[in-house]
Amino acid sequence: MTWTQFSLGALVLLPMLGAAVAMLLPHRGRRVLGVGTAVVIAALTVPVLVTVTAGELTELVLGGFDAPLGIHLRGDGLAAVFLGATSLVGLILTSYAAVLPKSTGTYLSSTAWVPGHPGFWPLWLGCWSGLNAVYLSGDLFNLYVALELVGLTAVALVALGGRSSWEPALRYLFIAVLGSLMFLAGVGLLASVTGTLDLQQTRQALEELDDPTLSLLALTLMTMGLGMKIALLPMHRWLVPAHSSAPGVVSPILSGLVIKAALVVLLRCWLWAVPVLPGAEWLTWLLGGLGAAAVVIGSVLALRQDRLKPLVAYSTVAQIGYWFLAFPLLLPGENDDAALASGAYSAVIALALGHALAKAGLFTAAGFLKDRCGTDEIEALRGAGAHHPTLILAMGLCAVGLLGLPISLGFTGKWQLATAAVAAEHWWLILVLGAGTLLSAAYLLRGIAPLLMQAEVDDDAPAANPVTIRERVGEFAVLALGVATLATGLLGVWLSDLLEVGSWW
Amino acid sequence: MISPLDITLGLAVLAVTGLSLIPRSRLVISMGFLVLGVLAALVWLRLDALDVALAEAAIGTGLLSGLIVWLAVRSPVPPGAGAMETSPRLPWLRPAIGVLAGASMTVVVASVWLRAEHHLPQWREAAESQLPDTGVEHPITGVLLAFRAYDTLLESGILMLTAAAVLALSRNGGLSAEGAHRLGVHQTYVPMPPVPSALSWAARLLAPPLVLLGLWLLFAGSTDSGGAFQSGAVLAAALILLRSAQVDISSLTAHWLRPLLVGGVVVFISAGLVGPLLGLPWLSWEPEWAFAAVLSVEILLTAGITAGLYALFLTLENPEGVR
Amino acid sequence: MDAGMDTITWYLLIATSMTVFGMVRLLLVRDMLARLIALDVTGIGVLVTLVALAARSESTDPVLQALVITGLVIAVAFTGLGAVLIRRIEGQHEDPPGGEQS
Numbered sequence: 001m002t003w004t005q006f007s008l009g010a011l012v013l014l015p016m017l018g019a020a021v022a023m024l025l026p027h028r029g030r031r032v033l034g035v036g037t038a039v040v041i042a043a044l045t046v047p048v049l050v051t052v053t054a055g056e057l058t059e060l061v062l063g064g065f066d067a068p069l070g071i072h073l074r075g076d077g078l079a080a081v082f083l084g085a086t087s088l089v090g091l092i093l094t095s096y097a098a099v100l101p102k103s104t105g106t107y108l109s110s111t112a113w114v115p116g117h118p119g120f121w122p123l124w125l126g127c128w129s130g131l132n133a134v135y136l137s138g139d140l141f142n143l144y145v146a147l148e149l150v151g152l153t154a155v156a157l158v159a160l161g162g163r164s165s166w167e168p169a170l171r172y173l174f175i176a177v178l179g180s181l182m183f184l185a186g187v188g189l190l191a192s193v194t195g196t197l198d199l200q201q202t203r204q205a206l207e208e209l210d211d212p213t214l215s216l217l218a219l220t221l222m223t224m225g226l227g228m229k230i231a232l233l234p235m236h237r238w239l240v241p242a243h244s245s246a247p248g249v250v251s252p253i254l255s256g257l258v259i260k261a262a263l264v265v266l267l268r269c270w271l272w273a274v275p276v277l278p279g280a281e282w283l284t285w286l287l288g289g290l291g292a293a294a295v296v297i298g299s300v301l302a303l304r305q306d307r308l309k310p311l312v313a314y315s316t317v318a319q320i321g322y323w324f325l326a327f328p329l330l331l332p333g334e335n336d337d338a339a340l341a342s343g344a345y346s347a348v349i350a351l352a353l354g355h356a357l358a359k360a361g362l363f364t365a366a367g368f369l370k371d372r373c374g375t376d377e378i379e380a381l382r383g384a385g386a387h388h389p390t391l392i393l394a395m396g397l398c399a400v401g402l403l404g405l406p407i408s409l410g411f412t413g414k415w416q417l418a419t420a421a422v423a424a425e426h427w428w429l430i431l432v433l434g435a436g437t438l439l440s441a442a443y444l445l446r447g448i449a450p451l452l453m454q455a456e457v458d459d460d461a462p463a464a465n466p467v468t469i470r471e472r473v474g475e476f477a478v479l480a481l482g483v484a485t486l487a488t489g490l491l492g493v494w495l496s497d498l499l500e501v502g503s504w505w
Numbered sequence: 506m507i508s509p510l511d512i513t514l515g516l517a518v519l520a521v522t523g524l525s526l527i528p529r530s531r532l533v534i535s536m537g538f539l540v541l542g543v544l545a546a547l548v549w550l551r552l553d554a555l556d557v558a559l560a561e562a563a564i565g566t567g568l569l570s571g572l573i574v575w576l577a578v579r580s581p582v583p584p585g586a587g588a589m590e591t592s593p594r595l596p597w598l599r600p601a602i603g604v605l606a607g608a609s610m611t612v613v614v615a616s617v618w619l620r621a622e623h624h625l626p627q628w629r630e631a632a633e634s635q636l637p638d639t640g641v642e643h644p645i646t647g648v649l650l651a652f653r654a655y656d657t658l659l660e661s662g663i664l665m666l667t668a669a670a671v672l673a674l675s676r677n678g679g680l681s682a683e684g685a686h687r688l689g690v691h692q693t694y695v696p697m698p699p700v701p702s703a704l705s706w707a708a709r710l711l712a713p714p715l716v717l718l719g720l721w722l723l724f725a726g727s728t729d730s731g732g733a734f735q736s737g738a739v740l741a742a743a744l745i746l747l748r749s750a751q752v753d754i755s756s757l758t759a760h761w762l763r764p765l766l767v768g769g770v771v772v773f774i775s776a777g778l779v780g781p782l783l784g785l786p787w788l789s790w791e792p793e794w795a796f797a798a799v800l801s802v803e804i805l806l807t808a809g810i811t812a813g814l815y816a817l818f819l820t821l822e823n824p825e826g827v828r
Numbered sequence: 829m830d831a832g833m834d835t836i837t838w839y840l841l842i843a844t845s846m847t848v849f850g851m852v853r854l855l856l857v858r859d860m861l862a863r864l865i866a867l868d869v870t871g872i873g874v875l876v877t878l879v880a881l882a883a884r885s886e887s888t889d890p891v892l893q894a895l896v897i898t899g900l901v902i903a904v905a906f907t908g909l910g911a912v913l914i915r916r917i918e919g920q921h922e923d924p925p926g927g928e929q930s
Binding site: 001005006009010012013016017019020021023024060061062063064065066068069070107108109110117118119122123126129130133142145146148149152153155156159160166189192193194195196201205209211213214217 | 653
Binding site: 507508511512515518519522523525526527531534535537538541542545548549551552553554556557560561564565568569572573576577579580599600602603606607610611614615618619623625626628629632644645647648649652653656657660663664667670671674732734810813814817820821822823 | 834835836837838839840841842844845846848849850851852853856859861862864865866868869872875876879880881882883884887888889890891892893894895896897898900901902903904905906907908909911912913914915916918919
């Protein structure tokens with residue numbers, strides 16, 4: 001057994017162990033354990049990235065029982081890039097939460113509501129374990145269990161925000177479970193005709209099948225279920241209250257990482273589990289259309305917000321649309337070449353990864369301002385930037401990433417998408433991309449510009465309190481995310497090479 | 506041919522499904538759901554799935570419905586609304602849309618079902634030939650704790666984190682707050698609402714046999730139907746009965762709830778780590794010590810499941826100051 | 829028991845309608861407890877489907893049965909969290925003093 005194989009298992013099981021131990025430790029120990037676990041996870045990601053860079057696919061047969069009986073973990077390109085991004089974002093956010101505990105929510109002590117929720121640590125480590133499990137899983141039922149682990153911890157993390165977050169959390173719970181159940185129903189349908197749960201074997205069995213109707217129904221069910229969990233446009237209504245009422249450090253986790261888990265499962269279904277089906281085109285066009293609608297409507301709704309966190313949350317709704325825009329290009333048709341599909345595929349990944357970094361940074365910054373000033377109304381935050389130059393710089397860098405300006409990953413993604421769209425002569429796609437970019441410039445300006453304006457801050461306003469050293473360190477965590485947003489843009493070529501490993505073509 | 510028994514059972518399931526979905530009263534729908542759990546267990550018996558039927562009876566009907574009925578009894582009417590909301594105009598519109606959409610979706614899905622050519626699972630031979638290596642004789646326990654132990658591990662993690670989540674909604678975040686070292690759950694020390702003495706005595710009488718039944722299910726699991734989940738559910742039910750009967754188990758809860766909760770997961774992962782240390786994949790049990798590993802994991806997992814399910818009931822009562 | 833194909837198809841139909849109607853009710857009803865129950869009905873429907881699939885072989889398939897037990901436990905976990913959340917949300921609106929009557 002190699003180090004890489006060890007890492008594949010450890011990436012899931014060690015955070016879970018950390019979550020269990022964190023429930024027993026005293027207050028300070030939990031924070032130390034959290035940061036320690038985050039460092040170990042980041043270290044375990046390295047062997048996986050190195051192996052995949054060398055062009056090898058690592059497989060771990062858990063318990064030594066081969067599929068279809070047992071479960072395989074596969075460290076392929078898709079898994080590696082998402083593991084890398086999650087480790088980077090996770091490590092930074094964990095440090096932020098350890099330095100600024102009040103960003104982890106409020107709890108009811110025997111007398112009052114107190115900031116700094118002790119329940120954050122086990123739940124976040126459990127969530128991280130679930131995220132890694134989703135990326136690595138090579139088995140359909142295991143994907144369901146891992147998705148539920150992510151969903152449950154995400155709901156619980158939202159509920160840490162105190163009274164006002166309970167209703168959004170419950171609403172999120174209904175959607176998350178319904179989405180998973182639809183996915184499970186799809187898995188059941190597939191298993192009934194293939195007799196296996198393993199992703200690769202499912203594909204082989206489905207290719208031999210004459211009648212695609214059932215696979216199509218299964219794919220539709222899974223796509224609907226996962227679309228709910230990703231919050232694709234008509235099913236997006238749960239996202240905004242959940243993401244904006246969550247505690248400061250939880251919103252970036254949800255928006256940057258948790259919805260990506262459902263996206264990875266969706267890609268696994270479309271590109272790995274199910275072969276290209278005759279009759280699936282209308283579904284890709286439907287998804288593309290919904291994506292376009294999400295880009296426009298999400299951006300317009302973001303423009304109309306008066307508070308910073310809902311604005312950032314609606315921006316997530318819009319950015320989700322970009323990933324679905326690529327779906328009509330994702331499946332190689334009769335005459336198209338595979339290069340087109342692979343270009344669209346790496347565009348989706350680049351956009352999703354760029355969003356993970358940039359949105360995590362922007363949401364952390366918004367949460368920071370809300371925790372410090374007690375409100376996130378844009379009017380009330382006017383001039384708040386004067387005390388936080390580092391934070392404003394970080395927000396600017398994240399905005400560059402979200403807009404898709406050079407040299408960010410968002411730019412790489414939009415460029416690849418546009419190239420693929422031109423090659424396939426889908427001009428409407430360019431139009432949506434352009435409109436989306438302009439609209440996002442508008443709403444980002446609306447969110448960030450007032451912070452820079454001069455305003456006479458009252459001496460007794462919370463924004464005028466002296467900035468503590470802890471808060472300064474927290475600002476640098478946000479800056480790290482902003483810098484990462486730009487720096488990862490330089491890795492675009494490496495990313496495309498990684499994605500080749502274990503890809504479906 | 507379908508036997509008349511199956512037809513009757515199926516129709517009863519449909520009727521009770523309606524009863525637990527349609528009525529406006531919380532009490533009625535929760536009772537409907539309770540009956541639905543019993544019927545589902547019968548369906549599973551008819552389908553020859555004894556283990557699932559046991560799990561449904563213990564976990565589904567016993568705990569799940571218990572939870573929901575209890576919730577409905579505590580707040581029979583949603584506060585503020587007076588009754589469940591309906592749209593003011595066209596009150597028949599929603600139900601009509603629901604029935605139409607439901608019926609058409611059922612027809613579409615069912616027609617695809619009926620046309621599909623089904624294939625039997627490919628894992629049957631492998632499962633039978635490798636069962637002796639796992640140290641257990643009952644195939645379902647073999648699947649849960651050896652072949653697909655990874656799923657079971659993640660699932661027990663889910664239960665543990667659910668307990669963490671409901672504790673987080675309690676006083677002091679359910680974990681020790683700054684400067685404190687014991688479980689801060691308010692409900693531990695607040696007595697349950699008083700119950701009639703006859704009921705209390707019945708609960709006290711019922712609890713010991715339930716504990717015995719739970720232990721029997723646990724140890725039967727390696728050779729026969731039963732296992733950690735069914736056993737944990739029965740044991741949790743015994744604890745809940747004891748608490749309802751005003752037996753004081755608060756110090757037990759305060760000291761042992763969290764260690765028991767995490768013990769199963771910790772031991773499961775540690776046992777899984779033995780494989781990598783010997784150069785084998787994660788979660789491998791060597792045939793020589795497979796039985797010992799599976800048994801110790803199963804015992805601690807049962808304790809963890811008991812604690813997790815009990816925590817769900819413990820935290821259901823609101824702490825003071827929630828409003 | 830030798831569950832014939834007809835019996836299994838019959839139960840598959842029952843399970844499908846449970847799933848679909850649970851889902852529809854979940855999306856249409858507002859009351860939180862009713863939604864929670866509808867969610868569980870959907871869950872039971874999906875799980876009955878899986879067991880019916882498991883019953884197609886001569887002796888009911890152990891792997892699919894184990895998966896269903898896993899699914900049941902996950903359903904209980906989510907219902908538990910949902911129930912506690914509902915209690916907390918409604919606890920906020922109860923009458924302040926003496927609102928904890930049984």
